[in-house]
Amino acid sequence: MSVVKPVVVLGIFNADAVYRAERQPKIGETVMGEKFKLEAGGKGSNQAVSAARASGETGPEVHFISRLGADDFAKMARKIWSETGIIADVTEDPETHTGSAFIFIEAATGNNAIIVCPGAAGKMTAADLEARADLIGSASVFVTQLETPVESVRAGLAIARKAGVKTILNPAPARALDDELLALCDYLTPNESEAELLTGIAVTDRAGAEAAADALMARGVGAVVVTLGENGVLYRDQSRTIHVPVARAGAVAETTGAGDSFNGAFAVALAEGQPVEEALRFANAAAGISVTRPGASDSMASRAEIDALLARG
Template sequence: MSIVILGVFAADCAFRGQRLPSMGETVLGEGFALGPGGKGSNQAVAASRAGGDVHFVTRLGRDIFADMARDVWGQAGVTPHVTEDADSYTGAAFIYVNADSGDNAIIVAPGAGGQLSPADIDAHAALIGGAAVFVTQLEQPMEAAHRALQLARDGGARTILNPAPAAEIPDAMLALCDVITPNESEAEILTGIAVASVDDAKRAADALLDRGVGAAIITLGENGALYRDRDTTLHVAAIRAGAVVETTGAGDAFNGGFAAALARGDSPADAVRFGNATAALSVTRAGAAASMPDGHEIVALLSRQG
């Protein structure tokens, strides 16, 4: 069963250090890495490595970062569906990683991916409409995501929106989402409810259900994830796979693993648990796409949990 993901590729320029500089200040870093990223691309890599048949729809420039994108998709088994844009550039991201905690702060310049339009989506209508599971985020223009969700829904796909970066989303678009997957801060921006506990997450999920989504998954970091639809509430505990190296890409790992599990027919509870395990493994490694685990690693971690 195919998974189609719409999103952006960005080359991640990751700097490790003790703190971000203030305006006008220069600080010495403790490390640097250049690697593949972008939320949609990361999710495609995660879903494919987790065992999914993944197709990725995006735009790229004609430059060295586009070559990087094609290489990483080829290695992960992702089938790309790319519109090339010679007048733009392939996306890039600045990532600051705190050397002590592994937490991160990110600036993304989507480049060609930021030019994705409803016309680009219509050019891939048959692919999107034929998906078993469709996933998108908000790094590309919202109009493109909205059109793709409509085509996927019309074709009978299970639709997943990862609302990142957080933005105001019209109710008509939320009504096309079988599942929405915000983290705590994204849930607060969408609902106005500060999420500091599982009970807060339940209230935020209810607010999203009231706006038309089929189910909400609020990812809670070390507190796992809350799944809530109109009939079921599940708090799925986090899984620990080892020491945290950095959290870049953890949300993308969750979404990719979750999509792969749904596509093969797992229940929501099992799919959330699979997503948690995918994310748990990813944070034990540096990088975004480079940190995504293989399916056998995820299954082995779950089997050790009992």
């Protein structure tokens, strides 16, 4: 049994139905597809899987707060969580469905078009979080994104802050946020486009990332971690700036889920008390491994893989 306090994640699970074809059909038309795959998705679930795998045998327990329908996609979610060791603190809602997404991929370009139906998770309320206040208060780190309604995100962050729990907000999908909510975030982890949407500052280089981070800290955020894709990650708080280059674990197969991998592993490292620079390197290694494999949840790195990559220096 781990002596490290848990990581608690709020978010959604999506069953992603991925279709690859030459082009999208027009209304009333049928086209033949080239490939299909049903994958586990949803940023919150992906981050919980990342955290659980990064935790290994001695790291923190990982709890996931969400809503599911009473259907086959819910069974899919529970199977993945069980296999990964995630403890599901989930309400089943028989009145609606588990989150799902239609993803069309254009074969020639890889461009996509997506329809997301969050279903049960789209009905998360502040009351769902208040009912789990004891769990959140017992955590070392609370992690959330913006796929559940903002009122649930705000409630979870507020409960964690009141209990002295570290808070991480991954502001995706990107949307405008008020200063009151931002002030509840010990760590905000946008990518370049999310940082730009929140601040109006173009993030095309390190100087832009630093300026965006400063603007967000001026609005109350404790520290900002801007994920920069192939350029690594930039961390900035009131007293220091740290840039960590990308961790290269092999040829890039697919970048889907890399940000989720980073956030889940970063939460584990913080829960274990790793200094920020080491936590950033740990999370970067997890993300670097994830991009060498296709898929989202399926690509998340194990603790042994992360440790081995870090040992290579």
